[in-house]
Amino acid sequence: MGEVIFFILATMAVGGAVxxxxxxxxxGSLLFxxxxxxxxxxxxxxxxxxxxxxIQVLVYAGAIMVxxxxxxxxxxxxxxxxxxxxxxxxxxxxxxxxGTLAGVLAGQVRGAEENPVYQxxxxxxxxxxxxxxxxxxxAIARPLxxxxxxxxxxxxxxxxxxxxxxxxxxxxxx
Amino acid sequence: xxxxxxxxxxxxxxxxxxxxxxxxLLAVAYMTLAERRVSAFIQDRLGPNRVGPFGLLQPxxxxxxxxxxxxxxxxxxxxxxxxxAPALSVTPALVxxxxxxxxxxxxxxxxxxxxxxxxxxxxxxxxxxxxSLGVYGLxxxxxxxxxxxxxLGGVRSSAQMxxxxxxxxxxxxxxxxxxxxxxxxxxxxxxxxxxxxxxxxLSLAFILFVVSSFAETNRLPFDLPEAESExxxxxxxxxxxxxxxxxxxxxxxxxxxxSALMATLFLGGWSVPFWDGDHMFWYEGALIxxxxxxxxxxxASPAWWKTLVTFLAFAVKTSFFVLVFIWVRWTLPRxxxxxxxxxxxxxxxxxxLAYVMLVAITVLALDQLGVEGLLFGLALTAxxxxxxxxxxxxxxxDRIITGAAAPRDRSISGSTMHPATPTERLATPVVAARxxxx
Numbered sequence: 001m002g003e004v005i006f007f008i009l010a011t012m013a014v015g016g017a018v019x020x021x022x023x024x025x026x027x028g029s030l031l032f033x034x035x036x037x038x039x040x041x042x043x044x045x046x047x048x049x050x051x052x053x054x055i056q057v058l059v060y061a062g063a064i065m066v067x068x069x070x071x072x073x074x075x076x077x078x079x080x081x082x083x084x085x086x087x088x089x090x091x092x093x094x095x096x097x098x099g100t101l102a103g104v105l106a107g108q109v110r111g112a113e114e115n116p117v118y119q120x121x122x123x124x125x126x127x128x129x130x131x132x133x134x135x136x137x138x139a140i141a142r143p144l145x146x147x148x149x150x151x152x153x154x155x156x157x158x159x160x161x162x163x164x165x166x167x168x169x170x171x172x173x174x
Numbered sequence: 175x176x177x178x179x180x181x182x183x184x185x186x187x188x189x190x191x192x193x194x195x196x197x198x199l200l201a202v203a204y205m206t207l208a209e210r211r212v213s214a215f216i217q218d219r220l221g222p223n224r225v226g227p228f229g230l231l232q233p234x235x236x237x238x239x240x241x242x243x244x245x246x247x248x249x250x251x252x253x254x255x256x257x258x259a260p261a262l263s264v265t266p267a268l269v270x271x272x273x274x275x276x277x278x279x280x281x282x283x284x285x286x287x288x289x290x291x292x293x294x295x296x297x298x299x300x301x302x303x304x305x306s307l308g309v310y311g312l313x314x315x316x317x318x319x320x321x322x323x324x325x326l327g328g329v330r331s332s333a334q335m336x337x338x339x340x341x342x343x344x345x346x347x348x349x350x351x352x353x354x355x356x357x358x359x360x361x362x363x364x365x366x367x368x369x370x371x372x373x374x375x376l377s378l379a380f381i382l383f384v385v386s387s388f389a390e391t392n393r394l395p396f397d398l399p400e401a402e403s404e405x406x407x408x409x410x411x412x413x414x415x416x417x418x419x420x421x422x423x424x425x426x427x428x429x430x431x432x433s434a435l436m437a438t439l440f441l442g443g444w445s446v447p448f449w450d451g452d453h454m455f456w457y458e459g460a461l462i463x464x465x466x467x468x469x470x471x472x473x474a475s476p477a478w479w480k481t482l483v484t485f486l487a488f489a490v491k492t493s494f495f496v497l498v499f500i501w502v503r504w505t506l507p508r509x510x511x512x513x514x515x516x517x518x519x520x521x522x523x524x525x526x527l528a529y530v531m532l533v534a535i536t537v538l539a540l541d542q543l544g545v546e547g548l549l550f551g552l553a554l555t556a557x558x559x560x561x562x563x564x565x566x567x568x569x570x571x572d573r574i575i576t577g578a579a580a581p582r583d584r585s586i587s588g589s590t591m592h593p594a595t596p597t598e599r600l601a602t603p604v605v606a607a608r609x610x611x612x
Contacts, residue, residue: 027255027317034310054299062306063339066332069313073329136295137356 006046013039026072030065037061048127051136178285186287194291198271202426203233209500216504236419243415248319251412255318260413260420263311266304267427273297274434275359277444277485278452279461281476286461289444289481290359297357298350301435302343305390309335311424312392312399316409327408330511331392331399337518338389338396344526345382348533349439352376352554362443363455367464368551371447373440375554377562378529380440382522384498387432389518391425394503398511433495437488444488452484525565532561 016036023029037060044053130139144152178186207222207229214221223229247253277289294300309332316328349372350356353364365372373380389396400408410421437443446452453463454474463474509517536557540550 027252027314031255031310050294050296051299054296054303057303058299058306062303062309063336066306066309066313066336069310070329070332070336073313073317073325073332131295135355137299 002046006043009039009042009046012036013043027069030068030072033068034061034065037065048131051140178287182284186284187291190287190289190291194271194276195268198268198427198430199423201430202423203237205426205430205496206236206422207233208496209503212497212500213504216501240416240419245417246412246414248321248412250320252318252320255314256412257417259311259315259318260417260424261311262314263308263424264420264427266308266311267424267431270301270304270431271427271434273300273358274431274438275362275443276434276488277481278454279476280478280481286476288359288456289485293357293359295357297359298346298361298439299356302339302346305342306335306339308390308428311421312409315413315421316399319409319412321412323405324409324411327399327401327405327411330401330405331409334389334392334396334398334514334518337515338386338522341382341518341522341526342386342390344523344530345379345386346439347526347530348376348379351530351533351537358438358443359455361439362445363453365442366445366453369548370551370555371440371442375551375558376440376533377555377558378525378565379533379558380436381562381565382526382529383440384436386522387436388499388502389514391428391432391499393425393429393499395506395509396514397503397508398514401508429496429499430492433492433499434488436495437491441491443491444484446483446487452480521569529561532557 013036016032016039019032020029020036023032037056041053041056041061044050044056134142210232211221211223211229221229222232225231225235247256272291273294275288275290275293280287280289312331312335313328316324316326316331319325349361352368352372352375353361355361355364361372368375388394392399398408399405400410405411410418413421444452450463454461454476455463457471460471461474461476462471464472466472533554536554540553545553
C-alpha cells in the first residue's frame with residue numbers, strides 16, 4: 001500500500017518537474033511547481049516526517065510560490081499573445097549544470113550505509129521512541145536549537161543580510 | 175475503553191468524512207440564509223422569507239437556480255485555469271476541517287471513536303499550510319479572466335493574504351507555548367486541564383487571531399479583493415452560475431472553518447464550561463479524564479450523551495463566531511488599501527511578535543517560580559489583560575485607522591492624492607467671486 005502511494009507521488013513529482021520545464025506559460029510552470037512540491041510533501045508524510053511535509057507546503061507552496069505569483073501578476077505575464085519563456089543556449093547550459101549536480105548527489109546517496117551521516121540515523125525503533133518522547137516538532141526542534149544552534153543562527157543572519165541587500169539594491173534604482 | 179481495530183478504523187473514518195463533508199455543505203447553505211436574514215435585521219428589512227417557512231428553503235432554491243443558469247466563458251479567458259480556479263478555492267477551505275475535533279470520543283461496540291476526521295500529529299501546522307494555499311484559487315480566477323478588475327482583485331487578495339498570514343501564524347505561537355503541542359485534541363485537553371479558555375490568559379493573541387482571520391477569509395472590513403464599489407466584484411467578476419456560487423461556498427466554508435478554529439483554540443473547543451465529566455484524552459493507549467494526586471491516570475467514562483452534549487457546545491461556540499462574522503460585515507465599512515497594508519505590517523506584525531516574547535517570558539518566569547494550575551492561568555491573564563489594554567488604547571486613538579476625512583498631515587501623499595476639503599474648494603477665486611456676486 002505504502003509503496004503504491006509512493007510510486008504515485010513520485011510519478012507526480014517527476015511529472016510536475018518535467019511540466020515546469022516544458023510549459024511556455026509561466027502560470028502553468030508555477031502550478032506544476034506547486035504540484036511537485038505537494039507530491040514531495042506527500043512523500044515526506046509517507047516517511048512519517050509530518051513536520052517537514054507541513055513546512056514544505058507552508059513555506060514553499062504557500063509563501064514562496066505565492067510571491068512568484070505576485071511577480072507574474074504584476075508583470076501581467078502568461079497571456080496567449082506572446083510567449084514569455086524563451087529557450088536558447090542558456091536552457092541547454094542550465095540543463096547540463098543541473099544534470100551534473102544531480103549525478104553527484106545520486107553518487108553520494110548510493111553508498112548510504114558507509115556515509116558518515118548515516119550513523120546519526122537512529123533506525124525505525126529509535127525514531128518511534130524519539131517521536132513518543134519529544135513529539136513530532138520536538139524531534140526536529142531540539143537538535144536544531146541545541147546541537148546546531150550556531151549553524152541555525154548563522155543561516156538566520158545570512159538570510160537577514162540577503163534581505164537587507166535586496167532592499168538596498170531596490171532603493172538605489174529609484 | 176479499547177482503541178479501534180484497523181478495519182473498524184477505516185469504516186468509521188469513511189463515515190466521518192462523509193458526515194462532516196455533508197454537514198459543512200449544509201451549514202454553508204444555511205449560512206447564506208443567515209447572512210441575508212441577519213443583514214436584513216440589521217438594516218430593518220425582512221430579508222428572504224417567502225420560500226418555505228421563514229425562508230428556510232431559500233438556499234435550495236438558490237442552488238437550483240445556480241445550477242440551471244448559463245455558464246459563461248469570456249472569449250479571452252484562459253479556459254483551463256478559468257475552470258480550475260473555483261475548484262482550487264473550495265478545496266482548502268473544506269479540507270482544513272479534517273483536523274478540528276468536534277465532540278468528545280464516542281464509545282461504540284467496536285471501540286472508542288474519536289470525533290475528529292484525522293487526528294494528525296501536526297494539527298495546527300496542517301491548518302496553516304492549507305490556509306496558505308487558499309490564495310491560489312483567488313489569484314487564478316483573477317488572472318485567468320483576463321479582465322483588469324478581476325486582475326486587481328487577484329493582486330489585492332494575494333497581497334492581503336501574504337500580509338495577514340504572518341500575523342495569523344505569530345498569533346498562534348502563544349497558544350503553542352501554553353499547550354506545548356501542535357495537535358488540536360491536545361490543545362482542547364490542555365484548556366480543560368488549565369480550567370481556563372485560552373481566550374482569557376491569551377487575550378491579545380485571541381484579538382490578533384480574529385482580526386487576521388477576517389483578513390484571511392476576505393470578509394469585510396477586509397473584502398478589498400471583492401470591493402463591489404471599486405472593482406465590480408473583483409476576482410469573480412467574469413464568473414456565472416455554479417462557478418460563481420463555488421466562490422461563495424468557498425468563502426462561507428472558510429468562515430465556518432475559521433470560526434471552528436477560534437472556538438477550538440481559544441474557547442475550549444468541544445468542552446463544556448464548568449463541567450469535569452467531558453475531560454477526555456488518549457494517554458498511552460487509554461482514554462483518561464485526568465491525573466490523580468499521585469500522578470496515576472484516571473480512566474474516563476465516555477458516553478453517547480456526552481458526545482452529543484459536547485457536540486452541541488462546539489456547535490454553539492462555532493455559530494457564535496459565524497454570527498460575529500456576519501455582524502461585523504454589516505456594521506463596519508471597508509478599509510482603504512493602504513490602511514489594510516499598514517494595519518497588517520506595521521501594527522499586527524510587531525504587536526504579535528512583541529506578544530510572543532511577552533508570553534514566553536511570563537511562562538518562563540512562572541515556571542521558575544513554580545506557579546502551577548489555575549494560579550498560573552490567572553497570572554498570565556493579568557499580564558495579557560495589561561498588554562491588551564495598551565494595544566487597544568494605541569489602536570483606538572485615530573492614529574492607525576483614519577477615515578476618509580483624515581487630517582491632511584496624515585493623508586497618504588499630501589496634495590495629489592487627497593481631495594481638498596469643501597471649505598478649500600469654496601476658497602478658489604471662481605467660487606469666491608460667484609459667492610460674492612450673489
